[in-house]
Amino acid sequence: MIRACLLAAALATPAGAGTLEGRPVTFLVMAWDDPALPFLEAPGHTVVVGDGVEFDFAPEGIYSGLQVVPMQVEIGPQRVEITYPDSGGGWFYDSAFNGYVLRFETDCALFSGWKLDRDFTTLPIKDSDIFTDRGALYINVSGMTYGPEARVAVDLDVMDCPLS
Numbered sequence: 001m002i003r004a005c006l007l008a009a010a011l012a013t014p015a016g017a018g019t020l021e022g023r024p025v026t027f028l029v030m031a032w033d034d035p036a037l038p039f040l041e042a043p044g045h046t047v048v049v050g051d052g053v054e055f056d057f058a059p060e061g062i063y064s065g066l067q068v069v070p071m072q073v074e075i076g077p078q079r080v081e082i083t084y085p086d087s088g089g090g091w092f093y094d095s096a097f098n099g100y101v102l103r104f105e106t107d108c109a110l111f112s113g114w115k116l117d118r119d120f121t122t123l124p125i126k127d128s129d130i131f132t133d134r135g136a137l138y139i140n141v142s143g144m145t146y147g148p149e150a151r152v153a154v155d156l157d158v159m160d161c162p163l164s
Contacts, residue, residue: 004063018158019077020049024105027055029068031098031142042068049075058086066093069146075102080137081120082152091146098142099129106135108161117153132152135161 024046031040047054054153069092074081080102092098104110111132116125129140139152 015153017080018110018160020075020104020156020158023074024050024098025054026102026103028072028101030101031066031093031095033096034130035077035097039095044103070094070146073100073102078156078158079117080154081138082139082154084146084150085148087146088149089145092141092143092147094143096142097139097140098135098137099140102137104135104137106161108134108159110135110159110161112138113157115155117155120151120153122149125152133157 012075013136024049026044026046029042030038032038032046032063045055049109053072057068057071057073068092069084070086071085072085074083082100114130114132114137116127116130123141123144123146125139127139129142130136137154137156139154141152
């Protein structure tokens with residue numbers, strides 16, 4: 001019985017692929033014109049990736065003169081989805097970077113690549129608006145308009161990195 005359960009779990013993840021499940025992740029909202037001098041860095045929130053929505057942000061107040069937009073972030077084994085069901089509507093402050101940083105705890109290069117799910121995503125995100133750095137995913141929404149129908153999904157090529 002135990003062997004069957006272990007085999008089923010192993011088959012659920014593509015061969016050679018890693019997973020975000022069970023990993024600690026810190027979610028940050030940041031804005032900058034120069035990454036060395038961010039003018040907004042809202043307090044980070046850390047959770048362990050599991051089932052359901054990992055982050056569900058109500059209005060958090062004003063940081064550096066900017067309001068953090070209410071959103072939900074759901075993280076799957078190889079996917080991040082951001083939605084704004086309770087946001088009302090508006091536009092994101094325009095700067096070189098104004099967006100989200102998801103930092104996964106790891107000492108290795110966690111991502112070998114990513115792809116924007118253009119069928120799911122409604123924001124006008126370009127490939128240059130998304131980048132990774134070791135265990136961090138950056139999503140830039142600067143200058144874009146949002147509302148309850150806005151959403152973003154990024155599928156990630158996750159390496160099989162040990163938890164740090």
